[in-house]
Amino acid sequence: MLKLDIGRIKRERIIIISGRRAVEISLLSIATSFVLFSLVLMYEGADPLVAYQNMFSFAFDPKLGLSLTIHRSVLILFTTLAFIIPLRAGLWNVGMEGQFYLGTIGAFFMAYTFASLPSEILIPLILLGAAAAGSLYGAIAGTLRGKFNVNEVVVTLMMNNIAFWLIYLLVVGGPWAGIAESSSRPLPKSAHAPYIFNTPFTSFLAIALAVVLFVFLTKTTTGFKIRVLGHSINTAKYVGIDEFKMSVLVMSLGGAIAGLAGYHMWAGDPAFLMIPRPEAYKAVGDLTYWGIILGLVTLLNPVPAIPASFFMGSIIVGATVLVRRLRLPFGFDFLFLGMISITFAAFQFFYNYRLKVMKK
Amino acid sequence: MFTRPDSESILEIRGLVKRFPNGVTALDHVDLVMKRGEIHAILGENGAGKTTLMNILFGILQPDEGEIYLNGEKVVFRSPLDAINKGIGMVHQHRRLIAAHTVLENIILGHPNTGKFIDKKKSRKEVEELCRRFGFKIDLDARVWQLSAGEKQLVEIVRALYRGAKILILDEPTSVLTPPEIDAFLDSIKAVSKEKVTLVPFVTHKLPEVFSISHRVTILRRGKVVKSLSIAEASIPKLAEYMVGRELSFELERVPTEPGAEILRVEKLSALNDKGLVAFKDVDFVLRQGEIFGVAGVTGNGQQELAETIMGLRKPVGGKIYFDGKDITKTSVLDRLKMGLAYIPPERIGVAAVGDLSLVDNVLLMYYFEKEMSRGGMINYKLAKQYTEKVISEFNVVAPGPTTKAAHLSGGNLQKLILGRVLLKTPKIIIANLPTQGLDIAAENYVRRKLLECKQKGISVVLISENLDEILQLSDRVAPIFEGRFVDILENINLRKEAIGAMIAGGFAERGVNRA
Numbered sequence: 001m002l003k004l005d006i007g008r009i010k011r012e013r014i015i016i017i018s019g020r021r022a023v024e025i026s027l028l029s030i031a032t033s034f035v036l037f038s039l040v041l042m043y044e045g046a047d048p049l050v051a052y053q054n055m056f057s058f059a060f061d062p063k064l065g066l067s068l069t070i071h072r073s074v075l076i077l078f079t080t081l082a083f084i085i086p087l088r089a090g091l092w093n094v095g096m097e098g099q100f101y102l103g104t105i106g107a108f109f110m111a112y113t114f115a116s117l118p119s120e121i122l123i124p125l126i127l128l129g130a131a132a133a134g135s136l137y138g139a140i141a142g143t144l145r146g147k148f149n150v151n152e153v154v155v156t157l158m159m160n161n162i163a164f165w166l167i168y169l170l171v172v173g174g175p176w177a178g179i180a181e182s183s184s185r186p187l188p189k190s191a192h193a194p195y196i197f198n199t200p201f202t203s204f205l206a207i208a209l210a211v212v213l214f215v216f217l218t219k220t221t222t223g224f225k226i227r228v229l230g231h232s233i234n235t236a237k238y239v240g241i242d243e244f245k246m247s248v249l250v251m252s253l254g255g256a257i258a259g260l261a262g263y264h265m266w267a268g269d270p271a272f273l274m275i276p277r278p279e280a281y282k283a284v285g286d287l288t289y290w291g292i293i294l295g296l297v298t299l300l301n302p303v304p305a306i307p308a309s310f311f312m313g314s315i316i317v318g319a320t321v322l323v324r325r326l327r328l329p330f331g332f333d334f335l336f337l338g339m340i341s342i343t344f345a346a347f348q349f350f351y352n353y354r355l356k357v358m359k360k
Numbered sequence: 361m362f363t364r365p366d367s368e369s370i371l372e373i374r375g376l377v378k379r380f381p382n383g384v385t386a387l388d389h390v391d392l393v394m395k396r397g398e399i400h401a402i403l404g405e406n407g408a409g410k411t412t413l414m415n416i417l418f419g420i421l422q423p424d425e426g427e428i429y430l431n432g433e434k435v436v437f438r439s440p441l442d443a444i445n446k447g448i449g450m451v452h453q454h455r456r457l458i459a460a461h462t463v464l465e466n467i468i469l470g471h472p473n474t475g476k477f478i479d480k481k482k483s484r485k486e487v488e489e490l491c492r493r494f495g496f497k498i499d500l501d502a503r504v505w506q507l508s509a510g511e512k513q514l515v516e517i518v519r520a521l522y523r524g525a526k527i528l529i530l531d532e533p534t535s536v537l538t539p540p541e542i543d544a545f546l547d548s549i550k551a552v553s554k555e556k557v558t559l560v561p562f563v564t565h566k567l568p569e570v571f572s573i574s575h576r577v578t579i580l581r582r583g584k585v586v587k588s589l590s591i592a593e594a595s596i597p598k599l600a601e602y603m604v605g606r607e608l609s610f611e612l613e614r615v616p617t618e619p620g621a622e623i624l625r626v627e628k629l630s631a632l633n634d635k636g637l638v639a640f641k642d643v644d645f646v647l648r649q650g651e652i653f654g655v656a657g658v659t660g661n662g663q664q665e666l667a668e669t670i671m672g673l674r675k676p677v678g679g680k681i682y683f684d685g686k687d688i689t690k691t692s693v694l695d696r697l698k699m700g701l702a703y704i705p706p707e708r709i710g711v712a713a714v715g716d717l718s719l720v721d722n723v724l725l726m727y728y729f730e731k732e733m734s735r736g737g738m739i740n741y742k743l744a745k746q747y748t749e750k751v752i753s754e755f756n757v758v759a760p761g762p763t764t765k766a767a768h769l770s771g772g773n774l775q776k777l778i779l780g781r782v783l784l785k786t787p788k789i790i791i792a793n794l795p796t797q798g799l800d801i802a803a804e805n806y807v808r809r810k811l812l813e814c815k816q817k818g819i820s821v822v823l824i825s826e827n828l829d830e831i832l833q834l835s836d837r838v839a840p841i842f843e844g845r846f847v848d849i850l851e852n853i854n855l856r857k858e859a860i861g862a863m864i865a866g867g868f869a870e871r872g873v874n875r876a
């Protein structure tokens with residue numbers, strides 16, 4: 001009997017994924033999203049190659065987009081790190097947005113309160129304020145989780161809204177309101193962040209922080225405890241690791257890092273706060289959510305998070321030319337960003353499974 | 361006696377090869393013939409390729425080379441569904457049942473006749489008919505969580521038979537059963553084989569059971585078929601030799617020791633289990649230096665909770681624990697570890713070790729809190745690596761190197777690592793809970809010898825086991841436990857296995873409450 005039997009594809013589970021495979025998958029997923037978006041561009045009658053060339057030449061042009069690219073990339077790097085640390089202990093911090101706003105509040109509070117101090121003292125104080133405020137905000141979720149086993153995703157997500165309206169109240173018609181609509185009073189000259197090689201010093205701070213966190217996770221005793229807890233709560237209990245202490249620690253650490261993102265975003269560079277109208281506020285807060293995607297893509301490793309953040313930053317900035325310069329329909333830049341994040345998410349499949357073509 | 365199996369073969373495997381991406385050849389040209397209605401045991405140590413073979417037969421994995429013939433026809437199983445449709449059933453070691461559903465619901469779940477709408481009446485009739493035919497007694501309306509391990513296994517068997525299985529693969533069928541359940545299980549297996557269903561139990565140890573039921577035994581070693589012989593030609597020492605590849609000395613000598621000073625005292629200790637019910641109540645005992653104190657009992661009688669409570673992993677509801685004269689009832693786990701208490705839990709991956717972490721990190725789990733291991737908060741990984749290499753070499757752990765992930769170790773090697781990392785620092789007390797469960801003969805023997813050696817070093821051991829041979833072989837004193845109470849504490853002199861067996865089955869306990 002003649003039977004046509006076409007080989008089928010079957011998935012096999014991967015128990016431990018290698019770093020090399022993770023890099024390959026990320027590159028493959030980026031390539032896929034570019035190919036898919038090319039189809040959309042062609043449908044609109046645009047030449048994909050021209051579009052991509054325009055995007056990157058804008059994003060990396062020192063006269064045009066480069067400073068914005070760096071600025072956004074650093075923001076994303078901070079939030080990626082803020083997501084990575086808690087998840088290494090098994091806690092999902094999706095409250096980077098709230099901690100980021102709280103960090104902003106902390107920074108501006110310090111800057112306004114101690115405006116008369118010289119830069120050398122004031123700027124560290126501002127940084128400290130940002131980190132402390134974000135850290136306390138994160139610690140709430142960590143405490144609830146460690147003490148009462150309250151789900152940290154729900155807590156952090158809901159606290160994001162509270163944080164936004166808190167900052168909104170302060171800036172729009174509140175005590176910090178400036179002359180321009182929904183902007184704060186500018187910070188005093190002494191609070192202006194220093195530049196190194198014409199880039200905000202926070203860029204170097206973020207990169208250094210990524211390296212320090214890598215060492216912290218892989219070489220220190222506390223980092224070891226965090227990793228064990230993240231792998232297995234039962235093992236952690238078995239070897240006497242205090243789950244409560246660790247939960248509070250990682251969430252405050254994550255919160256502190258997200259707080260620094262708040263410092264970087266406003267206090268660091270423009271030196272004043274600008275809150276868009278509430279219906280549009282998502283534009284800034286949403287950027288913090290790239291931390292989740294990049295954190296997962298980099299397998300929670302702070303070092304690859306550096307290039308990943310800069311890549312995403314360049315696309316976020318570069319994609320704006322699609323609408324402005326190439327006159328593509330409104331929202332095309334966001335469409336591209338959405339496609340990238342969906343492809344990243346879809347390719348997570350290959351972190352867990354390997355496809356195998358079956359012989360007949 | 362058994363029914364004689366038909367001479368016609370139902371399943372034939374030719375030249376099966378399976379290589380894994382990490383370079384391991386799990387199966388190396390395996391040939392097998394199974395006959396209709398035959399009970400054909402597959403025997404092998406951990407890592408012999410049993411699991412791989414099983415997964416290929418059930419369509420979970422695909423072979424790289426080789427063919428499978430079913431009733432003379434070549435078949436390819438791409439998924440378990442293919443295998444099920446061709447009449448192959450599997451009874452997993454870890455039951456795959458929905459605990460909140462009834463037995464009947466679990467049995468008809470996924471059956472093609474069930475379709476979109478469930479005709480429970482019709483299915484019930486069919487299942488009842490099937491049970492009658494095989495002589496199974498089973499309450500179809502009970503919820504699965506109410507069942508014992510043996511009953512759950514029966515549900516899995518019935519489910520496979522209801523789906524029309526002609527070949528039943530059984531993964532370590534007796535490993536989680538209590539002795540009376542094993543007898544019942546062996547009876548049901550015989551009943552199934554009488555109905556011309558082929559049974560293929562995969563077994564690591566427990567050779568006597570294999571003997572009492574099988575028609576044929578095939579022994580796997582390192583991915584190859586060493587021998588396939590009918591049970592009439594086999595003997596236990598011969599099978600063990602085929603499995604391990606060399607003559608084994610089963611004899612371990614227990615040197616009687618003078619009872620040393622008291623090291624641990626447990627007074628009127630009680631604790632609850634995870635469901636909030638009493639796990640054990642008013643347990644009293646004294647552990648002396650350099651002795652092995654055997655707690656014999658069927659799993660689930662409070663042993664695990666007792667071990668966890670002594671270790672500080674579970675809060676007692678009453679009673680006191682004294683270590684070296686000091687009250688440690690409220691001391692943290694970390695402090696107890698530092699004092700020299702060590703616990704070897706039955707769950708090797710997930711509690712004792714983390715599969716995703718390297719062997720160095722896994723050894724570090726027992727050392728990270730030591731002063732010498734951290735300098736200014738930084739881990740001394742050089743020292744940790746040294747310790748790991750020492751554990752690997754001193755305790756014969758077969759592993760590519762210290763950076764290997766624990767998940768890649770076989771059960772026996774992992775247990776050697778877990779035991780080794782504790783023994784390397786010479787603790788005062790080791791609480792070993794089912795330390796040889798699921799290990800092959802060589803590893804089992806090794807672990808037992810190491811526990812005996814503890815005595816010479818003055819280490820006291822609390823050995824929790826349901827294997828009475830093991831208990832009698834190793835312990836200086838034996839405490840049979842039943843329903844959370846020590847039935848007695850006996851010196852291990854001329855103790856009879858049957859007597860202990862009766863005690864752990866509740867024969868000597870007062871029967872105050874009526875058990876369901």
